[in-house]
Amino acid sequence: MNDDSPEAKAPADEERGGAASIATATHVALAKLETLRAREAFLRDRLRLNHPTPMPPMLLFGLAMVTVFAAVARLWRLGYPDSLxxxxxYYVKDAYALMTQGYAGVWGDKPNPAFEAGDMSALQTKxxxxxxxxxxxxxxxxxxxLFGVESSFGWRISVAIAGVISVWLIGRIAAxxxxSTTVAITAAALLAMDGIHLVETRIALLDGFLMxxxxxxxxxxxxxRDDSRAKLARKIAEDPTTLNDPWGPHVWWRPWLVVAGIFLGLAMGVKWSGLYMLAAVGLAALAWDIAARRAVGARLWIGGGIFRGGLPAFINLVPVAFLTYLASWFSWFLHKDAYYRQWAQGLREGGHDVPRSxxxxxxxxxxxxxxxxYRFHVSLHSEHTYQSNPFGWLLQLRPTSFFWNKLPGDRCVMSxxxxxxxxxxxxxxxxWWPAALxxxxxxxxxxxxxxxxxxxxLVGYLGLYAPWLIFSDRTIFTFYTIAFVPFVxxxxxxxxxxxxxxxRPLAPLPYARADGQIVQPWAPGVITPSYAIPELAGPVVLQQIEAEEAAASDAGVSQSDDASPPRVLPRRSRIIWGVAVAIVAMVFVFFFPIWTGMTVPKWFWQAHMWLPRMWV
Incomplete structure (x- = not known):
């Protein structure tokens, strides 16, 4: 994940506040810049950090409209079918049991019809x-x-809200x-119009919450990533002598990783597969820390990234995730009748040795x-009609039929x-098919x-898809793909x-020559940027950059990452983009009836089975 460009190393002159025997060219350049603002601006460019800009009104409006559309699509007829x-x-009845007795209980024989009618008498305390x-x-x-146990709308409203929130969120992430306002709104619209996402945020399963x-x-x-790099840039800009330490300065407090730990702990509290996403996020944070140390001119950037960046990242992320996960078992801790709650005591009372005493x-x-x-999951090999191999998930080769109801012809029109x-x-x-390519x-x-x-x-694919390839022989289903559909x-x-x-491709990074002279590779013939010139390196530098970026954002103009100037896209590019999104919308309208349980002629349903040997 190294997004840095090579830089030369050179003997350092006498540096600000001290001397070092060896310094990177970036370190030498920092020592020559006259002001904190100039040094910080240079480091932020090296770290590919955006300068703070307001959210464009068009982005807010566009995401709001897409989110409203997603809400309508998910809440319309949410209570149909009115059966499990x-x-x-499993999950709805367990939810009711948790709510009423604090743990999942055994249900009597064929409890569903009574449950759907609001009769909970089949629930046992066992x-x-x-x-x-x-x-x-x-x-x-x-x-x-909120809506009552007999309300199928109530069973599903929480996962529907989760789906709507995720549509807004993916737009913010893409932004x-x-x-780019266009790209961000499109990403949100794609998620709102995906069938896996639509179906599983209208049915009370767990995977929508995991997603x-x-x-x-x-x-x-x-x-x-932005916050920790901004702190690193500020620390070094305030005191470049921190780079005399070959690992660079510490950044111990990482509040956004604490937040990530809480959310990923909750993901594990939905399904254990959230653990793989925690691992992927941790590795990404480590790799970005190593790259950041290299970009700012630390001599031993690998060691610095591991011990000054990666170790604090681990402390802020992993223990928080596991403590959150442990806390999610609060009800199990509080109720001694819960499953396995008295396991060790039972062994002891029966005269047996207790493992891990x-x-x-x-x-x-x-x-x-x-x-x-764990033993249950790894031994799950029973045959199922709709089980699928994860190697075919990216092409949706074997979808899962959640509901099927055959009706006589007088129940629908046009048939x-x-x-x-x-x-x-x-x-x-x-x-899905273009995204696979x-x-x-x-x-x-x-x-x-x-x-x-x-x-x-790739963090999303590695954390939420790749692990399933290891378990391809197990009984698993394509509907698990909702966990990573935002990354699709x-x-x-x-x-x-x-x-x-x-x-746009990332712009080349500014870099320093061996003598500390700063080069801006995206501006041919321009070697020294304004912030490297003492009389221009005052507080005006960052404000000027921020103003320019804000103006470009408000205009809705596509920008590259952080550095190169905005540009207007050619008409052909906008047409291709619009046609691709329009095709997604038409397919969404075409498939919407068989994603939502609408009554249709059987021939209409068959017209959607494009791969009849695998989709039926």
Missing amino acids: VFDET ASFVVHPDVGKWLIAIGIK RLFH LFALLGFWALLRD WLPDVLNNLWEYHAAT RGECAEAITALGNPAI GLLVVLWAAIARRDWRAWSI CLAWVFAFGYLTGHV
């Missing part, structure tokens, strides 16, 4: 073995509490990554519960034969161009943006 759909049979943590079910319970918390954790990671019983019980859950109602968890082909563009930009934005997108949308806009000019 697919795995709702604890039930459930294989996912409680956070997602507590969120479902909020809707049940932060690409500095939202993972996305919030990623957003906090991006905020930390050095642990307090309550923690030992939780450990054993996790061990039993004399059978009618059908279907809810099929299938991604929008106009998003677009992922190659992302990989190329990440590796060949060392584009940190491409690496950011980012891959789509990145690839199309790269090809049309909406996303």
